Amino acid sequence: MSGTPRVALGIDIGGSGIKGAPVDLVTGTLIGERVKIATPEHSTPQAVAAIVDQIADQFVDSLPKDAPIGVTIPGVVQHGIVRTAANIDRGWIDCPGQEIFSQALGRHCLLVNDADAAGVAEVRYGAAKGKDGLVILTTLGTGIGIALLHNGVLIPNAELGHLEVDGYDAETRAAASIRERDGLSWTKWAARLQRYYTTVENLLWPDLFLVGGGVSRKADKFLPLLHLRTPIIPAALQNQAGIIGAAALAAD
Numbered sequence: 001m002s003g004t005p006r007v008a009l010g011i012d013i014g015g016s017g018i019k020g021a022p023v024d025l026v027t028g029t030l031i032g033e034r035v036k037i038a039t040p041e042h043s044t045p046q047a048v049a050a051i052v053d054q055i056a057d058q059f060v061d062s063l064p065k066d067a068p069i070g071v072t073i074p075g076v077v078q079h080g081i082v083r084t085a086a087n088i089d090r091g092w093i094d095c096p097g098q099e100i101f102s103q104a105l106g107r108h109c110l111l112v113n114d115a116d117a118a119g120v121a122e123v124r125y126g127a128a129k130g131k132d133g134l135v136i137l138t139t140l141g142t143g144i145g146i147a148l149l150h151n152g153v154l155i156p157n158a159e160l161g162h163l164e165v166d167g168y169d170a171e172t173r174a175a176a177s178i179r180e181r182d183g184l185s186w187t188k189w190a191a192r193l194q195r196y197y198t199t200v201e202n203l204l205w206p207d208l209f210l211v212g213g214g215v216s217r218k219a220d221k222f223l224p225l226l227h228l229r230t231p232i233i234p235a236a237l238q239n240q241a242g243i244i245g246a247a248a249l250a251a252d
């Protein structure tokens with residue numbers, strides 16, 4: 001047997017749910033059913049760590065003892081410390097998240113930003129595989145997550161979902177959750193996305209935009225309404241990307 005792990009556990013902490021599953025690192029696919037538990041209303045580090053532990057517990061018996069574990073969080077993560085908390089409890093700010101999860105799990109885990117994990121999954125197994133130049137994955141969900149990938153290499157913690165566009169923090173106007181909250185038509189929402197993606201492409205000149213998040217399943221409703229110079233396509237791994245990327249990064 002080689003020293004490279006074949007299987008790792010990925011756990012993705014989102015605004016509405018915390019999801020986990022073992023991942024086959026050769027194929028980049030989930031092994032068996034993923035487990036999903038609702039994110040607690042007060043998503044404090046302790047409350048979330050208890051759920052992460054509960055999810056991991058469901059898989060430990062079927063995983064190799066030394067299987068790596070990767071966990072995502074919707075905030076900036078520098079050296080295991082969470083720095084921002086736009087859509088989770090503010091108690092996460094400056095919290096040693098990686099250490100807290102590692103303690104709760106009783107073994108080391110890696111903590112990464114959720115969009116960064118999704119970006120790595122798309123590069124290794126999905127729609128960004130083999131794409132050179134600058135690929136920007138945008139996840140449209142509770143917030144807007146960004147992964148910057150240059151020639152397949154991740155530049156972590158790009159928080160361009162919070163770019164100021166027309167005087168607003170972009171995600172407060174253009175996230176998928178805002179479309180749902182305000183009952184926006186696809187056309188109205190697409191107009192906001194148009195402003196957002198135009199701003200990003202004028203600043204960074206990417207070669208490709210990928211659109212992830214649950215709403216990417218309905219990409220045909222809004223991508224044709226956008227007029228950009230940059231090609232824009234749906235991400236391939238949809239809402240499994242965070243789990244797969246967390247597992248892959250933990251195994252590196």
Ligand code: BGC
Binds near residue numbers: 074084113139144145
């Ligand atoms: C956070 C990002 C996160 C994104 C998607 C934003 O509000 O600041 O860190 O990646 O939401 O969850």
